[in-house]
Amino acid sequence: MADDDVVDADAALVAGQKPPSHTERLNRERVVDAALTHIDEQGLAGLSMRRLGSTLGVEAMALYRHVAGKEELLDAVVEHLMASMWRDEExxxxxxxxxxxxxxxxxxxxxxxxxxxxxxxxxxxxxxxxxxxxxxxxxxxxxxxxxxxxxxxxxxxxxxxxxxxxxxxxxxxxxxxxxxxxxxxxxxxxxxxxxxxxxxxxxxxxxxxxxxxxxxxxxxxxxxxxxxxxxxxxxxxxxxxxxxx
Missing domain, CATH: 1.10.357.10 (Tetracycline Repressor, domain 2)
Structure with missing residues (x-):
């Protein structure tokens, strides 16, 4: 199997969870999307790296390769929101x-x-x-x-x-x-x-x-x-x- 097909080492599995496929490789975009979804559904107060990692099926430490911590994650969510305006055809x-x-x-x-x-x-x-x-x-x-x-x-x-x-x-x-x-x-x-x-x-x-x-x-x-x-x-x-x- 080529290196490109290997699931990212970041996707260190939470014990007992099914491993994600190579199409679900962990990256910054997935982390930010998951954070935004969490905020949309549950609000900002309950967001933590541990809970976000659980949602993505990885240990919290796996997230730190893509965002330095919660503060950078929140900044990335803002960047994501503002970037969405470039796709607004109106x-x-x-x-x-x-x-x-x-x-x-x-x-x-x-x-x-x-x-x-x-x-x-x-x-x-x-x-x-x-x-x-x-x-x-x-x-x-x-x-x-x-x-x-x-x-x-x-x-x-x-x-x-x-x-x-x-x-x-x-x-x-x-x-x-x-x-x-x-x-x-x-x-x-x-x-x-x-x-x-x-x-x-x-x-x-x-x-x-x-x-x-x-x-x-x-x-x-x-x-x-x-x-x-x-x-x-x-x-x-x-x-x-x-x-x-």
């Missing part, structure tokens, strides 16, 4: 129908990542970046470059493009962290408690009690669209102001 890597359409497509692309992996998305906000001054959720130099290039090609000055970048990322992060928290993500202070069975706690707050149905309504999609439109209107003014200087 996102354009340069303005095709103007800068507003360009930003709308990019914003919706990030939102699709967040909604596809709500329990993993908070990592995008918390993990270290390629450069300390990068702002989430555009967590890669590649995507920041795409963003800035797209706007400067559409007539934004450097200063206006930076202002747009700050406003765009702040809008996205704030909205999406709140949205994924409603879908079970652990986002610390933004954790959403399960609603009580009654509204006894609203005694003394008649307006809140009366408007509770509207206040508790899930309008995430509508609010996302409305906020994005408002942001684009604001950036139009920013662009014009800098061009007139």
């Amino acid at each position: 996102i354009t890597q340069e303005p095709v129908h103007g800068w507003q359409d360009f930003l709308q497509r990019l914003a919706h692309g990030v939102r699709r990542v967040a909604l596809a992996h709500p329990k993993a998305f908070p990592l995008v906000a918390s993990r270290p970046t390629e450069a300390p001054w990068l702002r989430p959720p555009l967590r890669s130099l590649d995507w920041v470059e795409v963003f800035l290039r797209g706007l400067t090609e559409e007539g934004f000055t450097d200063e206006a493009a930076v202002a747009a970048y700050r406003a765009f990322t702040s809008f996205l992060l704030g909205h999406l962290l709140l949205e994924v928290s409603l879908r079970g993500a652990d986002v610390g202070p933004l954790d959403v408690l399960e609603p009580a069975d009654d509204d006894a706690s609203l005694d003394g707050f008649p307006l809140v009690r009366r408007l509770r149905p509207g206040l508790s309504e899930d309008r995430a999609s509508v609010e996302f669209e409305e906020s994005l439109e408002s942001l684009l209107d604001r950036l139009t003014l920013v662009r014009t102001e800098h061009l007139e200087r």
